[in-house]
Amino acid sequence: MNALILIAEDEDEIADIIRAYLEREGFRTVHAANGEVALSLHRALKPDLVLLDVSMPRLDGWQVLSAIRHHDMTPVIMVTALDQDIDKLQALRIGADDYVVKPFNPVEVVARTKAVLRRTAGDRAGGMLRVGPVEIDQEGHDARVTQPGAEMRHLPLTLTEFRILVHMARSPGRVFSRGELVDACLPGADALDRTVDSHVSKLRRKLEEAGVPGMPESVRGVGYRLVSVR
Known part of the structure; x- marks a missing residue:
């Protein structure tokens, strides 16, 4: 079965674009519009990778990433408008696998998703x-x-x-x-x-x-x- 990608993004238009490009490449997708739903879907569905926005309601991306890392090694790519070195270091420190800055090319997001899945295949094995x-x-x-x-x-x-x-x-x-x-x-x-x-x-x-x-x-x-x- 093709990899399941959890898209945690509160802007529906951006989520729809990411979903369309991923599904065109054969991935399955599920969408969460806030941090609490993202964690709930992560626990229930155990996705192969999470595309995680930093600025989300209820729980922000840092809180979601930290919660995931307390019990799971699911690959996570942070997707955010923040482009400061301190934010990239924060993502690295908490345990993100990659970092994409908005505005982004959705083709790049798909490429990075594939690269991270390849890189972490051994961890999942x-x-x-x-x-x-x-x-x-x-x-x-x-x-x-x-x-x-x-x-x-x-x-x-x-x-x-x-x-x-x-x-x-x-x-x-x-x-x-x-x-x-x-x-x-x-x-x-x-x-x-x-x-x-x-x-x-x-x-x-x-x-x-x-x-x-x-x-x-x-x-x-x-x-x-x-x-x-x-």
């Missing part, structure tokens, strides 16, 4: 991964450290940190460039190399606090790799 003492439950969105004679330690990862860990754990030992990690794990093309460095640094610190130092490993001038250590 689920399955267990293990690199050394680090065990990752993709379906349960849980990462933990298990070592002989020690208590299991769950890692308190953000959504982006979890995605970076999962992406690298699928090919342990391989060196990933910062650009590859941006494309696979971070929203859109606006993410910078230093943003990747910051997320990897925080991930490394949390792994070290759980008793796994040196992961991910920096490869000077190239990027990062997840080495199997004990």
